[in-house]
Amino acid sequence: MANTPITPRAENYAQWYQDVIAQAELAEAAGVVKGCMVIRPHGFAIWEKMQADLDRRFKETGHQNACFPMLIPMSFLEKEAEHVEGFAPELAIVTHAGGKELEDKYCIRPTSETIIGHFFSRWIDSHRDLPLLINQWANVMRWELRTRLFLRTGEFLWQEGHTAHSTHAEAREEVARMLDVYADFAREVMAMPVVRGVKTANERFAGALETRTIEAWMQDGKALQSGTSHDLGQNFGKAFNVMFQNDAGEREYVWQTSWGVSTRLVGALIMSHSDDNGLVLPPRMAPIHVAIVPIFRKDEERAAVLEAAGRIADELRADGLVVEVDDREGLKPGAKYYHWERKGVPLRLEIGPRDIAEGAVMAKRRVADLDERGRPKKEKIPMEGIGAAVGKVLDELQVDLFERALARREADTVSIDSWDDFQAVYADGGSKFVYAHWDGTTETELAIKEATKATIRCVPLAGEGPEVEPGVCIHSGQPSAQRVLFAKNY
């Protein structure tokens, strides 16, 4: 494994993605369980970091975690007409249990609006019970035919927020608030630029009045829907009879929202930053921040080098960093560099006898500018005060990775007003982020998709896309209020 090359992006992007995952040991296809995956420790550690940060944000915005059954009575799904139509083709059904055929069949949850709606109707009685702000970390199952590690798998891990409110305005505030939580997390922690926007009717969650989304740009020019926040209106309230008594003593249906992100974010992270040398992780997403490689030729150098490496590791750990000292025997430094590079470790420190004599170590960022000879820059860091210096390097790398990702996206984003130019972007398997005018109809949206495979990723919120100005639809020539974001998508 250690010396298997990674397919370059330019040669085969899909294979590159698989190679990066395999060589960083993030996950693998389960094989024996159709469409499902095993998340290996290094991949799961990234998801744990995502969970910890998001969970803190959810709690800071007043949400509480709970746990609802993974099985949902089939009859529940049928109570909301659009919802069952959207999810029925993807359900996994439990027909037998405890050695008997079940009279009432269950599905494994594809999402939990229905069962949570049922319990909300038991818990909510008066306006004093509102808002009810619940989140669940869970596994869900959507039987998929074309799967891809992290991006689309039969079973996946996610969180699903479910809230109930006494007014539509308050529910819509919640929808916007949680989309912002996702966007802030993506930008600040994942170093991933995203476009916040509203989904078209055609791309809306099954059963929602409106779906908002954060859309991320991937290095092949495609978009990845990375988080969604839904205004459910009173649709599930009516289906599950979730009512409250308002101030005036009248019974009303509650207004609900739901919002979620999933292990798909791990895929988004991989594709946002990684390069032809393998995984790249922003420091705030890295399970291991620093790998220290001790370098020595003679046995008599060994003890001093390992001692210095251990001392530096302890100092960095005292600052809360996770540090690996790679003291494996029988491996050359180059093989160790290679290993930690593919794992996406943000910073490598090299320490040998000469470094000790100089009182400084050689530091190499996972992603660095090139020197005058075209090689990634290294820098000397004095051992004295190394904690602060390493902290600064990691902070800079975090910002730098966001800026590099943003620059790549901007370079691959265009505003287009001609249908010929539009078609040219998406010809021959190509994709870019294209801002173009659209007449607002599903008919035109589908015609554009049919012709180019590009879809409307979102109608950008104010400030997220190009300046809002009216124009004419790129396909129908009808009037358009603003440009919308097109791309092929995962």
Place this chain on the structure above:
Amino acid sequence: MANTPITPRAENYAQWYQDVIAQAELAEAAGVVKGCMVIRPHGFAIWEKMQADLDRRFKETGHQNACFPMLIPMSFLEKEAEHVEGFAPELAIVTHAGGKELEDKYCIRPTSETIIGHFFSRWIDSHRDLPLLINQWANVMRWELRTRLFLRTGEFLWQEGHTAHSTHAEAREEVARMLDVYADFAREVMAMPVVRGVKTANERFAGALETRTIEAWMQDGKALQSGTSHDLGQNFGKAFNVMFQNDAGEREYVWQTSWGVSTRLVGALIMSHSDDNGLVLPPRMAPIHVAIVPIFRKDEERAAVLEAAGRIADELRADGLVVEVDDREGLKPGAKYYHWERKGVPLRLEIGPRDIAEGAVMAKRRVADLDERGRPKKEKIPMEGIGAAVGKVLDELQVDLFERALARREADTVSIDSWDDFQAVYADGGSKFVYAHWDGTTETELAIKEATKATIRCVPLAGEGPEVEPGVCIHSGQPSAQRVLFAKNY
């Protein structure tokens, strides 16, 4: 709900348990999903605290988290003969998915030895890949007919550790180490005394060579198996062909272990400490440490009292405590006391105008000694330095709850040498922890169970039960090497 009485333990223990859970809003039966439950926010917050503490202990002992599919091919279970026999009656089966009947059926995992064994065989090749130390936090499904909230439910949450080693001795060390992790956690964090021991062949995990257990005493004299650690020998290694090349270059089967605790621990916690006034939580398990109840009669007192309450809350929060200031309008202080008592909050602070004038607040522990008039003691705590004082009270309560639980268990534990006395203990629905001699045969074990409903909970490890001394079996009169622990069980 607020004024519903809790059934006293002496009147109906099972109903008391349900009442405590309902009034603390910990969980409820799902109803619409047979045998399953919804864990409500206050109950889930307790589980999150358990997870956080245990997860830290698992990582400190070198384990990494991962995630395996929740569906297991039915053919996998059949590869280990005892395993499938043990679990087949409890399986939930997925027969249809994606709109079609599946050729190969899946079960929802009842435990994951089989599927993890399969992946271990892909990941392990040489002795350098060992030990492999994996943990998974997951939901599992065992279709149960007689369920009880937290203690026995169709779906439950748990962690399952799965490890592979190159020698049996090393695997057995792991089994012992993880049992100790569980025992330490139960004692130090849950304030719950447990007996560490070995299960008899009859009570062993399906497919294990040996099962170790921690057994907790509940207030009705029954035992609750609270965590288990299994020596799987090479059984799953052989079933799934998990082999490694040893130092000598030969291929050998690995030695495996598995170990788990579940949301059952929440039930154990409830029954270990709670009383006829509702839930009692040791401070280290409490999602809310302190409830502050502001007391005022006149509107002009209100601002000063709330200001002081807020100031104290901030000071305690700065020490990492979770504090609720109960400023709800229209509720009398007594109703608020009642509310937080039932939620199990360890410490209540009462603050009124006179307290502010005195510079001290009234503190009431959730469980306290009685004063000379037979009422729970309260104590004054000066506002100056209240953080340290409250910390001390909580630390003392943590220790005190363990000692109270231990004293109750000791008072309900007996050594018995006469079969008549033994039968008397278990007559009329009774139960105690009984140490008695047993001849070591399954035949006698089952005869005793048949006669009394008491089972052998474990053969205590050295130092866990009474002094080890030989004797004669209480039922058969045959020789016995040491007393074993009997009780009825959940």
